Structures are given as structure tokens and as C-alpha cells.
Amino acid sequence: MSANGLELAIEKMRTAGVSEAAIEVFSHYYGQLESGATGMIPEDSIEPLSAPPMLDDVQIDEEQAREAMSATVIIKLNGGLGTSMGLDKAKNLLQVRDGKTFLDIIAQQVLQARERYDAPLPLLLMNSFRTQDDTLEALAKYPELAVDGLPLGFVQNQEPKLLADDLTPAEWPADPTLEWCPPGHGDLYTALLGSGVLDALVEKGYRYASVSNGDNLGAVPDARVAGWFASTGAPYAAEVCRRTVNDRKGGHLAVRKADGQLVLRESAQTPKEEMDFFTDEHRHPYFNTNNLWLDLVALKATLEERRGVLGLPLIRNEKTVDPANPDSPKVIQIESAMGAAIEVFEGATAICVGRDRFLPVKTTNELLLLRSDLYQLDEQGHLVAQATTPAVTLGKPYKLVRDFEARIPNPPSLIQATSLVVDGDVTFGKDVTVQGDVRVSASQPATVADGAVLTGEVNLDGAGQGE
Template structure:
């Protein structure tokens, strides 16, 4: 039955024009799924990683740093629509602050780094089929961004969702686009290799790439980091941050007991009965920021030797084919994480960076912080923190961006805040300041007037 399912899935991918390397990767993942693999990494098979080197302790010769950055390409993941926040276009096109979108700030950071260091520093976005056109339209505003004829973007692959009951490709005539899903951001390696862009980058003299999430504006191009990575000789490096009580969901690195190899374990790869190990910030003290550095020459060699199949660990997600319809068929979405590639490369390493390199926006809680007076956007597109980050908890009235922007149309003053919790439909006026620990509740719609100090 599963053989038929695989044949049907491959035929569907071929008919849709999916690149051969992505189809072979899908076949590899399918075989593991068929064997019952769920992608779990048991606690008894790993141990906490050794203390990593710290970016704050590094000293790199400025000219070596510049030369390394000149041979680096920046890749931003840009496949998400931000549907959990109520968006229907590329999340990177959401306005963050000062009238600028994620994309505008990313471009500003890259152009500033080029000017400061006198380097080429190409910028490539990995889009999904849902975000590609909107992103290219926005990038047209920056004709100076293109480098050496390289593309500004490439498209992530897609694969069929599989029925849980028989592992055949699901059919959903009401919206055939829902029959497909992205294969996770681990596809960045397959997409670069299968599209020929990896070969193009090498021919143009680029040796390394920095890959980050597009919604993490802290992950700006860094010459010191580039210089350290080049000098390390490592094929791969992960940026880590020290965990706090607020970082219990992010994936962490660990050493595999069998061979000492560094590996990535994510939430979905942790057994439910072992989650207390995963969330213990002392036991596994560092989380993966999803900022990583890869030697392009080593990546090309590995991909060529493996016929385009890097063999990343499977992440099996069970969902409904239509996320808005709980009664729609249950499906598996097979995914992989780009950070999991750390176990593919012998000699891979990690570096601990400051929290300023980890400013993701996954919810409106985080969007509130970035739009507040906690941060200032400098001329290089860098977000400079002016105070400690308070804990923010907004209830469901603020989950969707359109509602959030209506209720919080102006930046809040959070520099003196320790925490802010809001329950109910509360609108905030201009120049509202939060001091200390504040909780605001409202059984009915409520307005906080201009200039109010909440303490």
C-alpha cells in the first residue's frame, strides 16, 4: 500500500515540475516514515554539549574579517505567510517600525555592511511558491541590490501531504493548493543545489553563507563572525544563545553519546515524557537561534557525493489537510530543519552570541516589543536595545496583526517596564508609558488615554 503511495507522490511531484534532488530527498524521508520513524531523539542517547566559544571574547583582524565577509552570501528564509498572525502575504512584508518592513530593514542592513566594509555580500531570499511574487515585487524597489548577476531569490521546494491512514498523497478538490506543503527549512540545501545556484555562487568566488530566518532582525551581517568562521576551518557553525525561562521551546544542541557528534534536537523531536529535560535551562543551557554559517565548498561536495540527498533527520508533523477544518483528513507533513545539518558535517561547531542577534517575531507580543521605545533603528538598520526586555503577554484580542494594529496604533513606552499583561479588548493611546509590573484587564472595550502612565 505504501509502495503505491510513494509512486503516486513521486508522479505528482514530477508532474508539478519539482526538481529531481527534492524528489530523491522526499523518497528518502518517505522510507523512514514508512518504517515508523517519528524523528524522536531520546534523552539517554545524548548529553549536554561542551561550553561553546563566545563571540564577545573574539578578536579578529579587521582585514581578515573584511576578506571573509566579501566571500560570504546572506540567505534569508522567507517562505512563511504569517497565517498565525492573520497575514495573507509574505510575513517579511509586514511593517515593523518607522514605516519599514522586515524586508526593508534586511536590505538596509546588507547595503550598510557593503558600504562599511567595501564588500560584495549578495542577499538571497528563499521564498515559497506563496511568497515569491510579492517578494520580487518589493525587491524591485532596490535595483542596487543585485550582485554579479546572481538572483535575488529562489523558490523552496514543495511536496505532497500524505494521508495518515495509507500514506498516499491527499486529495482536496476544494483547494488543491492545500494538498502541498513545504519540506521545512532544511530544504535550503536541496533548493540551492538543485537549482544550480550553489554552483553559481562558487564560480563567482563565494565560499561561505550565513542563513537566518527573515523575521529575525537581529541576525545582521557580521564581519567578526565571518572572519572567525573562515579562520576556524569548520564546515558549519551554529549561533547559540544562553537560555532563559522564556526560551524553553527553541531547539537545542547536544552531543550524541555514540560518537560525540553535535546534533540538533527540536521540540517535535522530544518524547513527551522527556520534555522536562528539554525545558531544563540548566541541563541544556543553550538554544539554537537558527542563525548558521556553512562552507559552500563542503556543502557542494557533500551534496554531490550524496546525489543531492543530505539525509537530514525526519520531523513528522500530523495535521489536517485544511488547517481551518478539524473534520478534514489527517495528514503527515514530512519536514527537516536546516539546523539539523550540523550532524552531517564532521568538525561542525557552535558559537555563543548575544541576545541582540536573536530578535524574532513569531507573535504580536514580540511585534509590540520591536515597535516600542525599547529599540531604536540606527542608520545601518540595526535595532539597538535601550533597556532590558520586559515580559509581554497579550491575550487573543491581539493575536491577529490587523486587530493588534487597531488596538496598539502607537509605540508603547516600555523602557521602565518589567512585565505587561493585557486581558480584554484594550486600546492604547499615544505616549502611554508602562512602569514596573503592569496588568490591564477589561471585561468590555476600554481605552487607555494619551499620556497615561501605567504602574
């Protein structure tokens, strides 16, 4: 290892204007990384989470809910570019349905909730240095969004990628921006502190923050959840959902045996030989939605006490300096998960919510669901499911948004579908209906005809189109 890797990284961060709070956190994790820390959470160190309170059982009176909403701020993570889907700008600028982007729908949800609950409900977006400008430009058409002199966005910190062989900052003259990476969404707390936004919120009397991923349009401002969180007096809470066989890859909450504290375990923190425990939806029945609730006063006090370092578990992310070039130098990105902060706050809690509060779009599979007739967008900006969600699996030709849109310009009807698997390069015509369990296959480019009703196994080889 390099003897001066940390010093070089700190110098690079200071030259780029990175906040001292972020540098302090980076230095903390660098020390862990250098000492060989992996951030692993072995199965024998935890117990499964059992019987959290259910949102459906919560009784909150209207006045209590309104009072909580009046002290709540909405924070959305908006740093991702959606590179895995072939995007090169803020993922939340992607159109979801009815000509509206994620950001359009988020703005609609917030504005409608303000009117409904007569609450200021500020909206704050945690942007990255790659998404800040495009995002603010897109939101300029909503001048009424900004309230109380608060900014619409604050910028996530950046840190150097480290060469895997000696932990010195990577250099990539072909594109120097690729020498930098975000520190994972665990940077939320450091960015709130370093930007001055946390102090501003507390000074203006805001007590609670509802935090969620910008691509999860199910995480709408909810007075019942806000009222519940306020009533608990807890410093921190996580929304969880019951796991199904389709949720095996997501992080789950558990109870640490050593002290009974709630913890979050991600797949990257699970030893490879124990992944069967991690993916067992019966053993660990509740997954983390990344919808979080924070007591801002408690957060501020904790950050001040710890000099800005919450000490979240390290996530060691191994990549190449140029993600699109597998032959470029191997690097390590130091990351942390914002949901892992649940282990920092004594008295942190969780609540089990319905799947309607978890509608993320990570792949074109989920994008197809939201664009189809399975969902309708109501006046409040809520995506309302019209039927049980089918399992959708699209093949490699649909991975990138541009290729997906070229092949499925008109989403098929999925209301009567149980599952849809597309194996091959298939283009869908207009007014196609999927009924029950359907598998469409083709060994060469083929087309499903306009108005086709698909059932069972549909092999397009030789036909050229579905019937």
C-alpha cells in the first residue's frame, strides 16, 4: 500500500473544494479500508427482524397527522445518472408516463400534499455534481416549489476513486471526471451538514425528514406515516415491506445480537458462503425500502457529537475507473448506505408498509410496468395499481432505454397478465394484450402484430409476428 495515499486523496479533495466534513468522513473510511475492513455482517451476529408495527394498524387522528406534516421536509435522492439503463443525464428526467418525468410527478405529489394538509412541506433534492444543473433547469417550470428561502437542491459530495493495488487516487486523463465517484447515499448526512441545509432546516422549525429514492414514486408524502413517526419519539425509522421471492437481492433489516440494535445488511456485506441466508425471504422476512424518517434535531446533535462522522458500515465497491472499459485500472470506491444509519440511533424503529409505497425503477422491467395500463396516475400524482403486479423479465435487447423504447413504443396491456418473459429481439405493435403467464420467444428479430392477444408460449420463429 502507498504510504501517502490518504494525503494525496485529501489534497485532491481540498483542491476540488470538497467540504471538510466530507474529507473527515472519507479519512475515517480510508483508515478502515487500509486496515482490511470488509464491512461484513455474518449471519451468526444477527437475528431476523420479527413483527414490526404494521402501517395498516396505525391509528393517527387528523390533527396529529397535520401537525407532523407541518414540521416535515421531503428529501429525494437524485444523484443517479441511470448509466445501467444507458442514460447520460439525471435518471429522474426520464419520462415515466403521461408525458411526465419522475421529477414532474414528484413535484405534483408535493404540491398536492401541501394543499391537502396546508403544510409548507419543502422539497429538497440531493443531487450529484452530474445531475445538479439539469435538475434545477427542469424544475424551473415549478417556481412555487421553493419555500422559506430553502434551496431546491444540495449537492452530494464526491471523493477520489482509489487504485485497488495501492489505494492512491486514480488518474484517468482521457476523462478526469471518471477519477471521482459519489460516496454512496450514506453521504446524505454528511452533505446535509456540510451544505448548511441541516442547520437551516432546524433553525426554521422543521423537525422531521421523509427521505426516499427519487425513482420510487410510491414514496409519496404521507401524513399517516409522518404522524406515526412523530408519535414514536424515535430519532430514526425505516419503512420495510414483506419480502417475496422477487426481493431476494435487496437489503434487509435484522437485530444485532450484541446489543439488540436494528441494523441494515446489504448483499455486499454478506459473506459469499452465507448468501443462502441473505436471500431466504422466510428467514429474513422484511426488506428495506430505503424510505426513511429522520428526526432532524437528533441527527444534528449526533453529527455534532461525532464531529460529522456517523460511522456507518463500510461498503467496499470494486469497479474499473472507466465503467464502460473493463480493461481500465481496477479501483475501489468507498461507499456507505444511508439506511445503515439505523444502527447509529438508539431507539430507532421500523414500520411495515404496503407495496404501494415501493415502486422503484431500476431496470426497464419496472419501467414497462409503470408505463402500462397496470397503473393510473391520479390527480394527486399517486400511481394507483389497477391489478396485481405481474412479474416482467425482458431480455438483453431491452436493457438500455433507447433500445427498450424502440421495441416497445406502445406498452402492452398487463392488467390480465400474471407474468411476461420476452426471450429474443421482439418489437411490440399497438394494442397488444398479455393474458396469464406468457413467454414470447424469437431466435431472430420479430414483431408482435397490432391487436395481438398473447397467452401461454408464443414462439415467433418463422411467423415474423404474433397472432
